[in-house]
Amino acid sequence: MGNNHRQSRVAQEPSIDRRTVMKASAALGTLALSGATFGATGVKALPDGPEADEDTVALQMFHREWTEIESRIPDVADSGFDAIWVQQPAEMKLDWNDLTYDGTMGFYDEVGPYGHRDPHPPIGYQPVDLRNFDSSLGTEDELESLIETAHEHDIEVIVDTVLNHMADPVGPDGRIDWPQFDENEHFHNNGTLGDDCRVDGEAANYECDLLGLPSLDIEHPEVQSAHEAYIEKIASLGADGLRYDAAAHVWPWYFAENVNPLADDLDLWRVAEVWEESDIDRLLEWADTGMTVFDFPLHAAISDAFENGSMENLSQNAAPGVAHRDPSVAVTFVQNHDAVGPGVQPTDDAQTVPEGRAVELAEAFILAYAGMPMLYRSGPEEYHELEDEELSTLVTISKEFAHGEVIDRDVGIDHYVFEREGNLLTGINKGGQPRSVAVDSSWANTVLVDATGTGDDIEVDSSGKITVEIPAEGYVMYVEDADSIPAERGVSFDSLEYTVDEAESVDIGVTASAGDEPLTADVTLAVDGTEEATQSVDLDTESSTAVEFELGTADLDDGEYDLKVAIPDDSDTATLLVGSEADGGDLTLRTTVDVGYGQSVYFTGSTDELTDWGGGIEGTWSEGNVWEVTIADPGEFEWKTRRGPSGETGDVWERGDNHDHTDLEPSHQGWADDD
Structure with a gap:
């Protein structure tokens, strides 16, 4: 939750194999250099139900206007992300110049807990009118355009949703009115939680103001109607999912009986912020209302292990985590706008990236581990995660191979080796010296290759024992070599x-x-x-x-x-x-290749129908990055593809030998300008 203080953590309880062997490319090492993808894209990112899908890697994109986020969508797609999480769109109390950041004083005098890293408090968490989607982030039309552009690039959009409260009535320009709600009729008015709260027991968590923000009375039918219209409007703009802000401070029955059934009807995926770092049963009870939850217990273990603690405390036997109990409802994270990652230090330089190697190693961990990863990096000026080819490679490895039961293979103070059964063997070393670890594995009589392109190949004998070499402050991600995987009968x-x-x-x-x-x-x-x-x-x-x-x-x-x-x-x-x-019939040429936003595939060849080796005929794209063109069959001919701007011509040749008239759907050989 983003407000002027860190969210309180409350402990009271609410009332409420098949083995899949993924085939790696024989050239994984080169892919690691280019940030390319191993498999098909264009599939639905978020699952149909409220589950945390391990095929999905999401990115939190905050502190930017809708138009700027939209402009970066092609980069998000190129980096391999399937979904983004954006801030709440309703009319809000604060504007950009009201925020504290890098020593600049805003409406709140004090610097927030991580004010050196992110604008404080984030825009969007003090709503004034849930009906009006024109805000400091941009207009409703701009948000809709952002979502449409995301969908064009197979990116789904999770929209933050604030149900617990409205804006603090004291604003930068004087007292604020809430056009939808009456102060005396629609709010609890029981004081502030942890301060002057006038309600005892469990109800205090749900009916006293969180951080002084007026708590809505969700039992009031007009409040329920306002929330229903609010969520329906988010869905009408094309959003694919919801993130429930401060869910721990809204009665669980409201999610079970009202909110999540509505989200189901609207085909909206959802994840809840329930800031609880130790009581996993409590988090699972929230999930049972019909949603996934952020895995705060695992986050706490990650912060400890990668900063000053032992990696032994991150293993399944030691670390708490929703991902250990029920990975299907666990959304994992290293940091977000409220919770800092391991080793992040304050900086007064707006150009300095605060994340260091500890955060990068922790990201490698969650991308290989159980649960659905949600990544976030603060960025004073730029989205540096979108320029990180190492991270892009990890995202692709996560989607292709991070499936199956987690098996701890070896763990020590500085290293952790674990397997996703039969699919991925990960070794992470936070220490300053390389580490050699002998472990058992699920493979036998095969070859494993490091999908990151850094480690040497490993030959696995009939016993399954192998020795994993992990570089200092680094990681390896071993998968079965495609050449060693037999074709099916x-x-x-x-x-x-x-x-x-x-x-x-x-x-x-x-x-x-x-x-x-x-x-x-x-x-x-x-x-x-x-x-x-x-x-x-x-x-x-x-x-x-x-x-x-x-x-x-x-x-x-x-x-x-x-x-x-x-x-x-x-x-x-x-x-x-x-x-x-x-001679006179039609035939279709087809290839599968991702060319990026604004580019097309052009088919050219040794015949007039294919421009006689000219710029080529622009192909038609279909889901899965399949490009094709249908021409009158000219008989014997050779052909190839070129890449170029959509609606123009192809100017970059496909690598390799020409195809001929007997090979109409060959594997693409890459582009001549590939690194």
Whole structure:
């Protein structure tokens, strides 16, 4: 919660495998240098229900106007983040010049607990009118535009939501009125929690003012109606989720019976701020009202371990954490606008980045650990996290590989090695000397590669024991080498479409794979349901082989035919175009590659239909960064892709050899200007 003091922490209780092996790129080391992604993008970031999705990495973006945040959305997408959390949009009491920051005095004389790091107090947490979304952060239209731009880049938006209170009536320009609410009718008016609160017991947490901010009476039907309209308006702008500010000071029944059912109806994900660092049962009871919670107990352990304490206190056996009990409701974090990260020191220099290596190592920890990570870095002038290629690589590793049960493998004062069962082996070392640690693992007879691109490959023998070398003040993230992962049992065509002139022969390429058992079988090729050829294969476990059929077409008329290749327990299909159908029909070229905001993929080749190696034909984008173009089939040709600004032409060539007319959906080879 952002106000003029740190939020109070109250202890009273409210009333209320499948193993997946992710395949790493064979060139993980080079990806670490470029900040590129390993897998497909374009999927929904936040889960449909109120769960903390380990496929999602979110970024808190505060202290900027809507238009500035919108301008950085392409950078957010390029950095790999799936969602952003922004401040509350309602009309607010304070403006930018009312804030204390870097020694500048604002409306509140005192510097906040982390006033050296963030504007104090943050804009947005003292609402005046929940109906008016024009504020110091920008206009309602600008917020809607921000959300639309985020969605265009597959970024979802979590909007802060203040339900507990309204603004302190004493403002910079005199007393403030709340146009929606009556001071005597809609507020509790029981004094301030921890000061002159006139309510005893558990009710004090919910019916006395927090930090002097007037507590709304959520039992009043007009307050409930105002909150309903407020949340519906946030949803109407396209928001994907809510962060409930100061949730620990709103009666839990209100979330269970009113707020979360409404959020469900509006398809809004949600996370609650319940600042409790020790009582995990209490946090889980809040989650049971229908939402996720920030993992404050794990945050406290992280701060201790990476600052002055032992990493042993971060292990599962020692550290408290919602992520240890129920990771599906745990949103993990290293710091936020209220809670400072490990090792962060005051600075009076607005250009100085306060975060150091301790924060970076802690971020590596939560990105590899259980729960859904929410990252935040303060930034007096710039979002330096969006320029951090090391962090971008970690975000991608988190989404691709940080899945499965957490298994502690070794822990000491300065190091912690843990595994996400069968998917990721992480070693973190906060000490000043390199660390060599021998551990057990879930792998056997394979090779692990460091997805960060820094550590040497590790060969795992049949016992599963390996030695992990962790650099000083560094980390390694080991995953199974893609080249050591056997293909699944099956058979597949090498192309989606084959073309041939009438009466000529065509080579049909097929790949057969054994999987985890030997494969002895006939591979059959059929044309329009009629078997035309058979070849036998005899494969050892985890091996593959190429099978090539020479198919004659003398008995086939011009036209389009269905091809089917099969083994006893698997099959695949493709299309055969013969004669004039091959010459005059259409075909589609397709590739999967991320080119960034404002760029397009252009298809060019050795035919007029593809601009005869000119600038190319602009492709059409679809979900998953799939680009394609459909042209009249010119027969035999070669082709390649180029990259360039949308609506113009391609000027950057794809690397590697040209593709040909038999390879219509090849893997992209990267761009000529890639590092």
